[in-house]
Amino acid sequence: MTAxxxxxxxxxxxxxxxxxxxxxxxxxxxxxxxxLAFCGILSVGxxxxxxxxxxxxxxxxxxxxxxxxFFLDTVWAPRQATGRFGVWPxxxxxxxxxxxxxxxxxxxxxxxxxxxxxxASHRTxxxxxxxxxxxxxxxxxxxxxxxxxxxxxxxxMAFPFLDxxxxxxxxxAGVAVGLMTVPLVASISDDAMRAVPRSLRxxxxxxxxxxxxxxxxxxxxxxxxxxxxxxxxxxSRAVGETxxxxxxxxxxxNLTFDPTxxxxxxxxxxxxxxxxxxxxxxxxxxxxxxxxTLLFVMTLVLNIFAIRLVRRFREAxx
Amino acid sequence: MAGSPMMPTTGRTQLAASGARAVTARSLQASSRGxxxxxxxxxxxxxxxxxxxxxxxxxIIIWSLVEGLPRLDTSLITNGPSSVRPQExxxxxxxxxxxxxxxxxxxxxxxxxxxxxxxxxxxxxxxRWWNRLIELNIQNLAxxxxxxxxILGLAFIVRGPLSLGFVAAAGSLTLTLLVLPTVIIxxxxxxxxxxxxxxxxxxALGATRWQTVRRQVLxxxxxxxxxxxxxxxxxxxxEAAPLLLVGAVTFVTSNPSFFEGAxxxxxxQIFNYSNRPQADFRVLAMAGVILMLGLVLAMNAxxxxxxxxxxxxx
Numbered sequence: 001m002t003a004x005x006x007x008x009x010x011x012x013x014x015x016x017x018x019x020x021x022x023x024x025x026x027x028x029x030x031x032x033x034x035x036l037a038f039c040g041i042l043s044v045g046x047x048x049x050x051x052x053x054x055x056x057x058x059x060x061x062x063x064x065x066x067x068x069x070f071f072l073d074t075v076w077a078p079r080q081a082t083g084r085f086g087v088w089p090x091x092x093x094x095x096x097x098x099x100x101x102x103x104x105x106x107x108x109x110x111x112x113x114x115x116x117x118x119x120a121s122h123r124t125x126x127x128x129x130x131x132x133x134x135x136x137x138x139x140x141x142x143x144x145x146x147x148x149x150x151x152x153x154x155x156x157m158a159f160p161f162l163d164x165x166x167x168x169x170x171x172x173a174g175v176a177v178g179l180m181t182v183p184l185v186a187s188i189s190d191d192a193m194r195a196v197p198r199s200l201r202x203x204x205x206x207x208x209x210x211x212x213x214x215x216x217x218x219x220x221x222x223x224x225x226x227x228x229x230x231x232x233x234x235x236s237r238a239v240g241e242t243x244x245x246x247x248x249x250x251x252x253x254n255l256t257f258d259p260t261x262x263x264x265x266x267x268x269x270x271x272x273x274x275x276x277x278x279x280x281x282x283x284x285x286x287x288x289x290x291x292x293t294l295l296f297v298m299t300l301v302l303n304i305f306a307i308r309l310v311r312r313f314r315e316a317x318x
Numbered sequence: 319m320a321g322s323p324m325m326p327t328t329g330r331t332q333l334a335a336s337g338a339r340a341v342t343a344r345s346l347q348a349s350s351r352g353x354x355x356x357x358x359x360x361x362x363x364x365x366x367x368x369x370x371x372x373x374x375x376x377x378i379i380i381w382s383l384v385e386g387l388p389r390l391d392t393s394l395i396t397n398g399p400s401s402v403r404p405q406e407x408x409x410x411x412x413x414x415x416x417x418x419x420x421x422x423x424x425x426x427x428x429x430x431x432x433x434x435x436x437x438x439x440x441x442x443x444x445x446r447w448w449n450r451l452i453e454l455n456i457q458n459l460a461x462x463x464x465x466x467x468x469i470l471g472l473a474f475i476v477r478g479p480l481s482l483g484f485v486a487a488a489g490s491l492t493l494t495l496l497v498l499p500t501v502i503i504x505x506x507x508x509x510x511x512x513x514x515x516x517x518x519x520x521x522a523l524g525a526t527r528w529q530t531v532r533r534q535v536l537x538x539x540x541x542x543x544x545x546x547x548x549x550x551x552x553x554x555x556x557e558a559a560p561l562l563l564v565g566a567v568t569f570v571t572s573n574p575s576f577f578e579g580a581x582x583x584x585x586x587q588i589f590n591y592s593n594r595p596q597a598d599f600r601v602l603a604m605a606g607v608i609l610m611l612g613l614v615l616a617m618n619a620x621x622x623x624x625x626x627x628x629x630x631x632x
Contacts, residue, residue, distance in 0.1 A: 145592055
């Protein structure tokens with residue numbers, strides 16, 4: 001025994017008497033850890049599976065259709081004998097929905113958030129917030145039918161001077177999607193505004209500001225990253241929404257910004273074409289995946305942007 | 319003053335006091351007439367906004383009730399679907415399909431979702447890049463459109479590696495993947511809210527890591543975890559888009575089975591009926607909507623109540 005060893009063992013005299021090491025190998029603990037880690041890794045597996053299953057047919061698709069045909073043509077008629085694959089009509093259809101949805105979700109959602117965070121009493125808040133959450137839980141099929149059978153006729157009556165040629169309307173579908181995303185905007189913006197420290201508000205009141213000024217010029221700017229995140233997420237939700245637009249916005253690809261017209265969105269194209277047993281490996285099958293890839297990339301960019309913004313407001317005042 | 323409690327004096331004092339109060343209040347608040355008007359206008363805009371949100375919720379529910387009420391009877395649940403007789407058609411096979419699909423979702427998403435949440439909160443080392451990757455990945459997955467999960471289901475579950483075919487099990491698996499992030503995120507938040515002192519106390523008494531999780535952390539986090547699970551199940555019950563791609567659109571007249579044969583679910587069957595031109599089918603679809611709203615909103619309300627009831631601050 002060297003002197004060093006001797007010194008080390010005498011420095012920890014209890015080592016030999018009571019060991020703090022586990023008395024058994026605890027295989028069950030290790031097995032449980034392995035299972036839990038597997039559950040965590042599974043989610044990465046799901047993403048990988050999504051990317052792989054989207055990319056493989058998309059590569060096949062671009063072997064048959066050129067990138068120019070996909071991004072530079074303006075006619076979308078993939079199922080016809082002389083197929084045209086210009087993706088813009090379905091992309092613009094989706095953008096239409098996003099614009100109308102945000103036109104509703106931003107004012108209504110932010111008004112709700114400012115009211116809940118700055119004006120409502122504790123009691124009112126405790127009642128209204130859960131009700132808004134219930135609105136978030138309404139199945140999209142129900143909202144789609146409401147848009148098509150109730151909102152659409154109502155819009156025709158309210159604006160008879162517009163040219164309502166078909167039975168579908170992208171504007172009405174977009175408004176319905178917007179109503180659907182109101183709870184999302186309200187809830188995240190409310191959280192962001194409530195995360196603004198009291199001292200900022202009190203400082204402003206102390207300087208003689210009234211409630212309106214405190215809400216709009218102090219709390220709102222301080223919470224702006226969270227508020228932006230909520231709007232970006234609502235946009236992402238509108239891009240990906242399927243049933244409402246499939247039911248109420250129609251199924252005809254149409255490069256237009258007229259709210260009274262029917263359009264086909266990317267999601268509606270996928271839902272309409274993939275319904276039914278189309279054979280693997282055909283161009284029809286591959287087209288679904290090409291549009292799906294574009295949809296996935298669009299929402300992914302929006303989501304990553306939103307996640308970054310949310311992180312910023314979480315860190316700012318913690 | 320204190321020695322003369324006579325009425326006139328008291329009255330005069332009160333008058334003076336209230337006058338002084340008004341003057342003080344006025345000079346302290348110093349809000350001009352314009353400011354007051356602007357404030358009131360702003361508040362009324364806020365109330366209008368929240369009014370629109372609440373009214374649209376009420377409108378959807380009331381409108382569904384009015385439209386679907388004529389067909390809201392027991393034959394709605396007991397009769398199978400029909401493409402020619404809307405007056406007698408019902409949702410029996412679709413309901414059974416929904417119960418199977420959602421049952422499968424519960425069976426899969428509870429262990430995997432809660433397991434992943436426990437791993438991330440209790441075991442994972444945040445400093446490691448792979449754990450941060452898992453976290454970011456789950457946040458992203460929560461924002462992936464539901465129809466993309468349908469594509470995944472079509473390419474990976476119905477065909478491809480799993481090749482289950484267009485059966486209820488494929489729908490179940492697809493929806494499980496869709497709601498998995500919801501469960502993980504809610505369960506993580508609930509687990510994170512349990513204070514470290516409880517874990518430390520348990521570990522100090524000699525409990526192993528898993529014993530601590532199993533007997534201390536999970537019971538304390540249970541209401542939050544349950545809330546997440548119920549919200550996820552409600553979402554799976556009402557979801558239609560991804561199921562369109564994994565085979566739920568077929569018109570199923572006989573009761574489905576989990577691993578073979580065609581199936582449909584309640585929201586998809588509603589969509590199917592609403593697509594038909596006859597007015598009777600529309601009423602039938604709306605009666606289905608009442609059924610679906612009843613189920614989904616009851617679950618949502620229960621989840622929200624559960625969270626508010628057992629929300630505890632440590």
